[in-house]
Amino acid sequence: xxxxxxNKQVVLKDYVNGYPKESDMMVTSNATICLELPKNEGGxxxxxxxxxxxxxxxxxxxxxxxxxxxxxxxxPGSPISGYGVAKVLDSTHPDFNKxxxxxxxxxxxxxxxxxxxxLLTKIQHTHVxxxxxxxxxxxxxxxxxxxxxxxxxxxxxxxxxxxAASGAVGQLVGQFAKLCGCYVVGSAGSKEKIELLxxxxxxxxxxxxxDEQDLDVALKxxxxxxxxxxxxxxGGKMLDAVLCNMxxxxxxxxxxxxxxxxxxxxxxxxxxxxxxxxxxxxxxFLVLDYxxxxxxxxxxxxxxxxxxxxxxxxxxxxxxxxxxxxxxxLFSGKNVGKQVVAIAHE
Amino acid sequence: xxxxxxNKQVVLKDYVNGYPKESDMMVTSNATICLELPKNEGGxxxxxxxxxxxxxxxxxxxxxxxxxxxxxxxxPGSPISGYGVAKVLDSTHPDFNKxxxxxxxxxxxxxxxxxxxxLLTKIQHTHVxxxxxxxxxxxxxxxxxxxxxxxxxxxxxxxxxxxAASGAVGQLVGQFAKLCGCYVVGSAGSKEKIELLxxxxxxxxxxxxxDEQDLDVALKxxxxxxxxxxxxxxGGKMLDAVLCNMxxxxxxxxxxxxxxxxxxxxxxxxxxxxxxxxxxxxxxFLVLDYxxxxxxxxxxxxxxxxxxxxxxxxxxxxxxxxxxxxxxxLFSGKNVGKQVVAIAHE
Numbered sequence: 001x002x003x004x005x006x007n008k009q010v011v012l013k014d015y016v017n018g019y020p021k022e023s024d025m026m027v028t029s030n031a032t033i034c035l036e037l038p039k040n041e042g043g044x045x046x047x048x049x050x051x052x053x054x055x056x057x058x059x060x061x062x063x064x065x066x067x068x069x070x071x072x073x074x075x076p077g078s079p080i081s082g083y084g085v086a087k088v089l090d091s092t093h094p095d096f097n098k099x100x101x102x103x104x105x106x107x108x109x110x111x112x113x114x115x116x117x118x119l120l121t122k123i124q125h126t127h128v129x130x131x132x133x134x135x136x137x138x139x140x141x142x143x144x145x146x147x148x149x150x151x152x153x154x155x156x157x158x159x160x161x162x163x164a165a166s167g168a169v170g171q172l173v174g175q176f177a178k179l180c181g182c183y184v185v186g187s188a189g190s191k192e193k194i195e196l197l198x199x200x201x202x203x204x205x206x207x208x209x210x211d212e213q214d215l216d217v218a219l220k221x222x223x224x225x226x227x228x229x230x231x232x233x234x235g236g237k238m239l240d241a242v243l244c245n246m247x248x249x250x251x252x253x254x255x256x257x258x259x260x261x262x263x264x265x266x267x268x269x270x271x272x273x274x275x276x277x278x279x280x281x282x283x284x285f286l287v288l289d290y291x292x293x294x295x296x297x298x299x300x301x302x303x304x305x306x307x308x309x310x311x312x313x314x315x316x317x318x319x320x321x322x323x324x325x326x327x328x329x330l331f332s333g334k335n336v337g338k339q340v341v342a343i344a345h346e
Numbered sequence: 347x348x349x350x351x352x353n354k355q356v357v358l359k360d361y362v363n364g365y366p367k368e369s370d371m372m373v374t375s376n377a378t379i380c381l382e383l384p385k386n387e388g389g390x391x392x393x394x395x396x397x398x399x400x401x402x403x404x405x406x407x408x409x410x411x412x413x414x415x416x417x418x419x420x421x422p423g424s425p426i427s428g429y430g431v432a433k434v435l436d437s438t439h440p441d442f443n444k445x446x447x448x449x450x451x452x453x454x455x456x457x458x459x460x461x462x463x464x465l466l467t468k469i470q471h472t473h474v475x476x477x478x479x480x481x482x483x484x485x486x487x488x489x490x491x492x493x494x495x496x497x498x499x500x501x502x503x504x505x506x507x508x509x510a511a512s513g514a515v516g517q518l519v520g521q522f523a524k525l526c527g528c529y530v531v532g533s534a535g536s537k538e539k540i541e542l543l544x545x546x547x548x549x550x551x552x553x554x555x556x557d558e559q560d561l562d563v564a565l566k567x568x569x570x571x572x573x574x575x576x577x578x579x580x581g582g583k584m585l586d587a588v589l590c591n592m593x594x595x596x597x598x599x600x601x602x603x604x605x606x607x608x609x610x611x612x613x614x615x616x617x618x619x620x621x622x623x624x625x626x627x628x629x630x631f632l633v634l635d636y637x638x639x640x641x642x643x644x645x646x647x648x649x650x651x652x653x654x655x656x657x658x659x660x661x662x663x664x665x666x667x668x669x670x671x672x673x674x675x676l677f678s679g680k681n682v683g684k685q686v687v688a689i690a691h692e
Binding site for chain 1: 601617628
């Protein structure tokens with residue numbers, strides 16, 4: 001007879017204003033789930049969730065309206081969702097078998113019954129840590145790849161600046177830029193992260209933006225001849241300072257603006273007029289427009305990982321009980337590297 | 347014996363802060379000039395200046411520093427300069443002969459002795475009004491052409507918005523967009539200009555931004571399905587409102603931000619985060635990067651002018667005495683169409 005178990009979930013209590021708090025979510029074990037699928041119903045997949053990705057874009061889904069986000073809002077009273085890695089426990093869908101490992105849209109709960117397995121992709125390469133599929137082999141990796149190679153038009157010798165540089169995307173952009181022969185500087189918010197950037201990720205220089213009185217002065221210190229490429233993850237005052245330091249024909253890839261996500265009114269950017277003088281191209285992008293590049297990206301990144309030519313740092317917390325704190329921590333920069341929640345290790 | 351005459355000039359008195367005033371310049375006849383070149387000195391050209399172009403970028407040259415401008419500052423106490431049309435009165439340079447008509451960098455004075463004729467181009471096509479070389483056949487024309495075709499990636503059916511739409515550049519961009527099969531809406535600052543846009547320049551719609559309480563509401567009225575291309579001439583609040591109304595994968599060509607040129611601190615733009623959600627590309631440009639396109643542009647524009655398929659409206663004032671008012675008038679939108687100063691008609 002089929003086993004019915006408690007299914008722990010992370011539920012959003014209500015829509016969020018301002019900075020999200022742990023108490024905006026609750027971890028409950030009220031729900032139950034049957035660990036066997038009905039044999040007479042096709043097209044279903046039962047998952048045991050393993051790793052969850054914590055991403056800044058998820059803040060937008062906590063708003064009452066989808067304005068400012070490209071995905072639907074979360075539903076108060078229901079568990080939240082994101083990208084993750086899971087193991088197939090049972091399947092009545094022809095494409096999936098018990099024991100398969102998959103990545104894709106994952107609900108923040110221990111077990112999930114999936115009625116639309118189109119959102120799942122079978123994991124082919126298992127010689128890397130499975131958690132990598134929440135980041136370097138998932139959305140963050142493709143974001144860094146598409147944003148840098150497709151939007152920034154990098155050339156050898158370009159001066160590249162990356163903000164939020166130790167994060168999931170930033171650490172990869174910086175390393176891609178180094179592989180292209182660029183001069184690379186990153187900013188982050190703690191001494192530990194600056195060390196990581198310089199020692200582990202091979203950035204030429206790095207600085208703690210919290211230690212700088214004047215970001216314009218800081219950028220001039222590291223880029224006396226200006227910036228060719230800015231990979232924008234933070235927005236606000238940093239963007240204004242960068243505009244003052246861009247070189248002629250510079251490129252800005254707008255990946256995120258995390259400093260602005262929790263403000264009622266985003267900060268004004270005053271230096272856009274410099275875009276004319278300097279002929280700057282600034283382009284916003286979303287990884288969902290680049291999913292067709294996954295095979296090309298995997299062809300590049302898998303050998304780099306195996307040969308040790310890319311360093312990838314994750315910040316893994318254990319258990320759904322710690323998931324709300326992990327997600328909320330993104331917005332105060334608590335994570336060092338890619339923030340992941342491990343629910344189970346297979 | 348060589349004739350020596352008074353040479354009327356428009357002189358900048360001092361660097362300018364805030365809105366420029368007529369009194370920031372003075373028209374003097376203190377200078378004299380000899381209307382014959384010394385025969386024993388080669389490489390010189392003596393010009394009689396005919397038409398002067400008034401352009402918003404000239405405001406930047408009135409600042410004490412070249413910050414915010416891509417050309418040198420004017421020199422207080424000296425006559426200002428810009429683009430214009432002139433006739434060769436005398437020449438000791440092999441490339442120029444008496445009677446030639448030229449366009450290029452022109453000093454705001456009746457006669458000019460040119461020691462660096464590289465900045466002059468001989469006018470080949472004289473079956474159009476000579477004043478056109480200050481605009482549609484000069485910098486404004488190439489600006490509209492390069493900005494629209496090279497930066498905006500126009501497609502048939504695109505929804506195009508042009509601000510400062512009756513100006514030298516805007517009127518051409520709107521007509522180019524109509525020739526491409528786009529839906530085109532323009533904004534301007536008077537009833538007379540709105541009539542011009544709809545009746546003479548064939549815009550689908552036009553509105554007076556001064557009559558609108560809420561620019562976002564105004565744009566939603568004309569673009570219920572959003573804007574594909576924004577040709578930016580004004581900056582400030584209009585840009586913020588446009589960002590709210592851009593469609594996914596929209597393009598913004600940043601040609602100018604005239605609303606900001608006379609402010610000590612430019613207005614903040616708050617809606618840049620929408621560039622991510624909507625994957626907007628925004629690109630600043632300067633016509634000087636596109637001078638190589640002049641022949642291609644002339645091949646397109648000359649037949650259009652001759653066949654009456656392009657309408658071009660100029661606002662011509664007569665005489666150097668009226669030149670300071672004409673230049674200053676750009677910043678309050680006094681001009682209707684391309685602002686030109688006629689010093690002499692050959």
